[in-house]
Amino acid sequence: GQQLNQSPQSMFIQEGEDVSMNCTSSSIFNTWLWYKQEPGEGPVLLIALYKAGELTSNGRLTAQFGITRKDSFLNISASIPSDVGIYFCAGDSQGAQKLVFGQGTRLTINP
Amino acid sequence: ETGVTQSPTHLIKTRGQQVTLRCSSQSGHNTVSWYQQALGQGPQFIFQYYREEENGRGNFPPRFSGLQFPNYSSELNVNALELDDSALYLCASSQGQGGREQYFGPGTRLTVT
Numbered sequence: 001g002q003q004l005n006q007s008p009q010s011m012f013i014q015e016g017e018d019v020s021m022n023c024t025s026s027s028i029f030n031t032w033l034w035y036k037q038e039p040g041e042g043p044v045l046l047i048a049l050y051k052a053g054e055l056t057s058n059g060r061l062t063a064q065f066g067i068t069r070k071d072s073f074l075n076i077s078a079s080i081p082s083d084v085g086i087y088f089c090a091g092d093s094q095g096a097q098k099l100v101f102g103q104g105t106r107l108t109i110n111p
Numbered sequence: 112e113t114g115v116t117q118s119p120t121h122l123i124k125t126r127g128q129q130v131t132l133r134c135s136s137q138s139g140h141n142t143v144s145w146y147q148q149a150l151g152q153g154p155q156f157i158f159q160y161y162r163e164e165e166n167g168r169g170n171f172p173p174r175f176s177g178l179q180f181p182n183y184s185s186e187l188n189v190n191a192l193e194l195d196d197s198a199l200y201l202c203a204s205s206q207g208q209g210g211r212e213q214y215f216g217p218g219t220r221l222t223v224t
Contacts, residue, residue: 042215101153
């Protein structure tokens with residue numbers, strides 16, 4: 001079945017640093033979504049990408065839909081303590097939003 | 112605008128029992144998807160309902176079944192519970208059969224002993 005490889009698995013950074021994480025797939029996706037999940041809660045949608053090459057921002061977050069349609073990237077600039085959480089990429093290749101999720105990147109910030 | 116809600120929050124069941132989890136979709140959304148999230152893993156797609164019909168299923172056995180009601184709320188039923196069914200069950204709603212943005216509820220934590 002389809003799998004998404006998300007890296008890194010975890011990150012330990014200082015407050016104020018920029019963060020980069022990525023997601024790759026062995027197959028083509030039509031949609032890429034980035035979610036953040038905090039303990040005891042469901043994933044919260046951060047950014048949605050629909051076209052190859054698309055670059056979209058949401059505040060300090062920027063995500064890109066890779067040209068090959070097999071990868072996506074999420075960057076967080078000037079990290080703050082509330083950025084702590086697990087970030088998931090998710091993709092859909094069937095056009096009906098049956099999402100496939102990555103394993104997540106756990107972000108920890110040292111103040 | 113009301114977000115996605117799920118009930119109950121937590122549940123403890125014994126192996127072999129049956130369980131029903133409930134989800135109310137975000138207002139204006141007619142598609143509900145269910146996911147299973149094991150500890151330390153990403154969510155895995157179970158199935159999706161659109162206008163009361165199943166609209167796709169992931170790699171889960173038939174003892175996982177669901178319903179969608181005319182008000183677009185949904186139920187997930189799991190029969191003959193196994194220890195490995197212990198997980199966070201997430202419901203997500205979206206608009207339309209091809210609705211691209213799924214919004215998740217807080218989940219139901221199921222523990223099977």
